Amino acid sequence: MNLALRDIRHNKSRFIQTCLGLGLLLGVVMSMGGIYRGLFTDATAVLKSTAADLWVVQQDTSGPFAATSRIPEDIKFRIRAVPGVAQASALSFQNIQSERNGKPFRFFLIGYELGGMGGPPAIVAGRPIGQKHYEIVVDRAMKIALGEQLRLAGDDYTVVGLTAKMVSSAGDPVAYVTLADAQKIQFKDDNNAIRNSREKLADQLSRLPFLSSHQANQLTPQIAGIVGSTHIANTVVARLAPGADLAQVQERISRWNHFRPLTGKDQERILTEGMIKKAKMQLGLFRAILLVISGVIISLIIYTMTLDKLRVIATLKLIGTRNRVIVGLILQQSLLMGLIAYAIGFTLIGLTHDKFPRRVDLVTIDLQLLFGIVILICIGASLVGIRKAMRVEPAEALGG
Amino acid sequence: MTMYAVQIEGLTKIYGSGDNEVVALADATFDVVPGELVAILGPSGSGKTTLLTTIGLVTEPTRGRVVLDGELIADGGWPPGLDLKRVRREKLGFIFQSHNLIPFLTAVENVMIALENNGVGTKEARARSIEILKNLGLGHRLDHYPALLSGGESQRTAIARALANRPKVILADEPTAALDTENGKHVMALLKKLAVENNSAILVVTHDQRMVEGFDRIFTFSDGRIVDEKRN
Numbered sequence: 001m002n003l004a005l006r007d008i009r010h011n012k013s014r015f016i017q018t019c020l021g022l023g024l025l026l027g028v029v030m031s032m033g034g035i036y037r038g039l040f041t042d043a044t045a046v047l048k049s050t051a052a053d054l055w056v057v058q059q060d061t062s063g064p065f066a067a068t069s070r071i072p073e074d075i076k077f078r079i080r081a082v083p084g085v086a087q088a089s090a091l092s093f094q095n096i097q098s099e100r101n102g103k104p105f106r107f108f109l110i111g112y113e114l115g116g117m118g119g120p121p122a123i124v125a126g127r128p129i130g131q132k133h134y135e136i137v138v139d140r141a142m143k144i145a146l147g148e149q150l151r152l153a154g155d156d157y158t159v160v161g162l163t164a165k166m167v168s169s170a171g172d173p174v175a176y177v178t179l180a181d182a183q184k185i186q187f188k189d190d191n192n193a194i195r196n197s198r199e200k201l202a203d204q205l206s207r208l209p210f211l212s213s214h215q216a217n218q219l220t221p222q223i224a225g226i227v228g229s230t231h232i233a234n235t236v237v238a239r240l241a242p243g244a245d246l247a248q249v250q251e252r253i254s255r256w257n258h259f260r261p262l263t264g265k266d267q268e269r270i271l272t273e274g275m276i277k278k279a280k281m282q283l284g285l286f287r288a289i290l291l292v293i294s295g296v297i298i299s300l301i302i303y304t305m306t307l308d309k310l311r312v313i314a315t316l317k318l319i320g321t322r323n324r325v326i327v328g329l330i331l332q333q334s335l336l337m338g339l340i341a342y343a344i345g346f347t348l349i350g351l352t353h354d355k356f357p358r359r360v361d362l363v364t365i366d367l368q369l370l371f372g373i374v375i376l377i378c379i380g381a382s383l384v385g386i387r388k389a390m391r392v393e394p395a396e397a398l399g400g
Numbered sequence: 401m402t403m404y405a406v407q408i409e410g411l412t413k414i415y416g417s418g419d420n421e422v423v424a425l426a427d428a429t430f431d432v433v434p435g436e437l438v439a440i441l442g443p444s445g446s447g448k449t450t451l452l453t454t455i456g457l458v459t460e461p462t463r464g465r466v467v468l469d470g471e472l473i474a475d476g477g478w479p480p481g482l483d484l485k486r487v488r489r490e491k492l493g494f495i496f497q498s499h500n501l502i503p504f505l506t507a508v509e510n511v512m513i514a515l516e517n518n519g520v521g522t523k524e525a526r527a528r529s530i531e532i533l534k535n536l537g538l539g540h541r542l543d544h545y546p547a548l549l550s551g552g553e554s555q556r557t558a559i560a561r562a563l564a565n566r567p568k569v570i571l572a573d574e575p576t577a578a579l580d581t582e583n584g585k586h587v588m589a590l591l592k593k594l595a596v597e598n599n600s601a602i603l604v605v606t607h608d609q610r611m612v613e614g615f616d617r618i619f620t621f622s623d624g625r626i627v628d629e630k631r632n
Contacts, residue, residue, distance in 0.1 A: 001505075001512055001513060001516055001525075003504075003513075006505055006509065007504040010545065312502050312503065315496075315502065316502070317485070318488065318494055319517060320485045320490075320492075320514075320518075321485075322485065393458070395453060397494075398449065398453060398458070398496065398573055
């Protein structure tokens with residue numbers, strides 16, 4: 001006869017409630033682990049989907065994710081000419097915050113060259129961008145339907161495709177437009193500013209003594225075109241040919257003025273050790289604290305359950321019940337409570353992790369580790385109860 | 401040669417030492433034969449319960465000898481290596497004032513636990529427990545939890561548990577204290593019947609004078625000493 005199961009059967013509702021409470025707590029621990037992992041996945045999502053060997057950014061910056069980087073788009077042609085480089089594309093990145101349906105609406109816009117690197121990795125609905133202007137692919141998390149229009153920098157963009165789980169290092173959903181559109185959105189001044197700067201330029205040219213007014217009028221639109229060029233990118237990404245030496249290619253580009261070639265690993269380090277390090281530490285610490293709290297709560301529950309049964313234990317001892325039966329009563333209940341609570345937490349988080357605003361990555365090894373820790377906590381907690389039970393004297397069963 | 405269920409010789413229990421010394425039981429000597437129903441009477445603090453717990457291997461005696469069913473269980477103190485739980489399982493049955501049934505076990509499971517403690521398999525333990533409970537008139541209460549049993553039914557279940565392993569000695573501590581007169585007499589009659597049927601010696605600590613007429617022998621204790629012995 002299993003005393004642990006008999007006791008649980010008799011106190012079903014209390015046991016279930018306790019398991020439910022613990023399950024919720026373990027669910028929170030699991031979600032913390034998932035968010036911790038999700039931070040890393042989110043931070044490197046764009047990096048990994050781009051799958052570039054090299055990220056060429058503005059010199060003395062750690063762009064384009066961690067710092068601002070602006071380089072001329074046409075440097076991609078020079079990079080393509082470097083021996084060992086198979087492909088190079090310019091990319092533009094920008095955070096956009098606007099309002100939609102009366103609520104703040106924030107996303108991360110990537111501009112890429114059609115047929116080049118850095119575009120949407122997988123389209124889950126609709127199609128990829130097919131024309132050079134005014135089409136956009138958005139992440140499902142933006143909750144915009146196919147065919148809807150999005151107004152950006154004075155132009156309307158039609159949603160032609162959807163991606164899934166593509167977010168920036170800040171956790172904002174990602175949208176894709178062509179590089180030309182992205183450059184226009186990011187770098188092109190509005191009409192008033194263009195008009196003002198042209199007038200200012202014309203005025204300055206007309207004051208030059210060596211230019212006639214006709215020459216000045218002729219030069220103004222030419223110079224304005226050069227000054228107002230939007231052929232700027234935040235980075236040029238490159239993929240190497242099979243067998244090419246990454247270090248050699250990196251070393252060669254690093255000798256150029258004004259540019260800094262970062263490898264994919266460099267970018268990963270910048271993202272994970274710089275941008276999300278503190279958030280990860282915070283979450284890790286919170287997770288550890290939650291585990292300690294779970295341990296203390298399980299210990300207290302088991303200890304209290306043992307205290308409730310002291311007279312029963314004394315009676316069992318008096319009628320000659322072996323210690324292993326009494327130990328089994330406490331240990332089995334503790335383990336069963338841990339297992340059921342874990343199952344509740346796992347089910348709960350399994351059903352809800354997709355609904356979290358940020359990515360929750362449930363990694364098997366983390367869940368296995370947590371399972372092991374829960375078992376150890378249960379064993380440890382039951383030892384406290386067992387110690388108490390072993391000290392109970394059979395004489396305590398006697399008397400009124 | 402007479403085979404005794406219980407042999408006690410010079411049994412003494414002293415708590416504390418020096419000025420704080422309290423003699424709870426002093427030089428108790430008597431024998432009980434199988435099938436005998438013995439009452440231990442006396443006021444509170446007279447040593448009745450100490451006698452019972454000493455025989456029940458709960459309290460270690462200071463001096464004296466106790467032999468249970470031919471096995472020496474105390475000689476001064478407990479003999480080294482004596483497995484107290486084994487002796488309690490095999491030779492003793494306990495009945496408590498407040499019956500001490502396990503609240504999360506049904507009536508039949510409360511009896512089964514005593515049998516399983518002694519190595520009886522679950523199936524057999526259940527069959528035997530049902531039989532014992534039916535014999536005690538509890539056939540309709542087998543699967544009831546103690547909280548749903550009346551005082552008399554609870555005490556009969558406790559008696560069934562004490563009897564389950566057919567122990568040579570049953571120790572009962574105020575078994576009728578929590579019962580009304582009718583239920584108390586019923587329990588005493590049951591104990592007397594079972595003592596004879598099972599050939600068990602039953603020692604009952606009681607201060608309930610209403611119940612003494614059914615006993616074979618009555619010991620009266622005062623200040624830890626036997627001050628009177630009567631045979632009915």
